[in-house]
Amino acid sequence: MNITLSFFDLLIIIGMVTGVICSILLFIKSDKKTSNKFLGLGILGFVWLNTKTLLLSLNLWDIHGFGYFPNGIELALPPLFYFYVISLLQSDFKLRGKDWLHFVPFFLSQAYAIVVYIAIMQTQLPLEKSMIANSFHFNRIKLADDQLMALSGLVYLYLAYRYIRKYKDWLSENTSDTQFSELGFLKVAAVWMFFSLLYTVVNLVLNSVLHESHEFRWRLGHLIVATLVYYLGLVGYKNSDVIPTGFTSQSQKKPKRVQDPITLEVVDNLDQILKTNKVYLNPNLSLQELAKSLEVSDATLSHVINTHYQKNFRSFIKQLRVEEVKKRLLDGSLGTLSLLGLAKECGFNSEASFYRIFKAETGLTPKQFLSQHSSPPPSSKD
Secondary structure, eight states, rough: OOOOOOHHHHHHHHHHHHHHHHHHHHHHHHTTTTHHHHHHHHHHHHHHHHHEEEEEETTOTTSSTTTOOOOOOOGGGHHHHHHHHHHOOOOOOOGGGGGGGGGHHHHHHHHHHHHHHHHHTTOOOOOHHHHHHHOOOOOOHHHHHHHHHHHHHHHHHHHHHHHHHHHHHHHHHHHHGGGGOOOOOHHHHHHHHHHHHEEEHHHHHHHHHTTTTTHHHHHHHHHHHHHHHHHHHHHHHHTTTTTSSSOOGGGSSSOOOOOOOOOOOHHHHHHHHHHHHGGOOOOBHHHHHHHHHHEEEEEHEEEHHHSSSSOOOOHHHHHHHHHHHHHHHHHTTTTTOOOOHHHHHTTOOOOHHHHHHHHHHHHOOHHHHHHHOOOOOOOOOO
């Protein structure tokens, strides 16, 4: 059997090796966060999926023991990504007994693949292997697996997206800590997975219409998967130490309806504590903490901010911090401090979030703002 390593095979192998290394590193850090386990398993799942590609591309399929090797991992990937998102964002996440139901399709598919493999291993003749596989309707079942994987992938991506939106809504209403908004990699990963699944759907449709699987489309699809493995491995490890916020299973319940009308007393007390204590300078200020200091409920304070100031909690606090930065820039408080040092004194906890928020609020960078509002030097007269 002639085995040649093409450039395509090399790319697939690089993606697989990267995935294995990142998975090991994630498992080492799994004692810190449950999400690292789910991501590590998900990446290993993608790696395992690509072994199918190499079996065909390297002409290993007809070698006894390699062909029909049991691999039904496709159906485990969508729920693994979904649980990764939940466990990353929800600080009290625990895998419950009923959550294992999400993996029933995978267990059934894998059990079927094992049964077929055991039956096929009874002979070394390729023709007899093909006949045994046909008796198990192997090609039809595997096509059904691919179709179910594409469908379930889209469903779980939607569920993950909805959960991310719920998390961001909670974040805006309950915390002013801007570091937790730096989770853009989740959106990138979800978009990449969506287009990968969309490509799979288009391929399945074309295969059905054209009654053939074009090698170029097949290779491109697997390169997309390999790239996804590479990306998930790198960004997953980079964010393996991200600490979840106080977003819990209880946070997802609808807040209690506010019965008391907004009173001027609540607004006055809020304005007073903001002016005198400047609590917004605390980078970890939360809605709960501020409500406790005002002796009102979380729901009441949230309702006051949303209704009276027409902003959510996070936007409200961000605006106050930007105003504080502007004030200190104009009164010369910058002194020997760097812009980042000043920003941290005003409640920002990262350089990236400070510049992004300041530009969004003022339309200018801090340096542009300082340049536009600094007094010109007095002109000399003869």
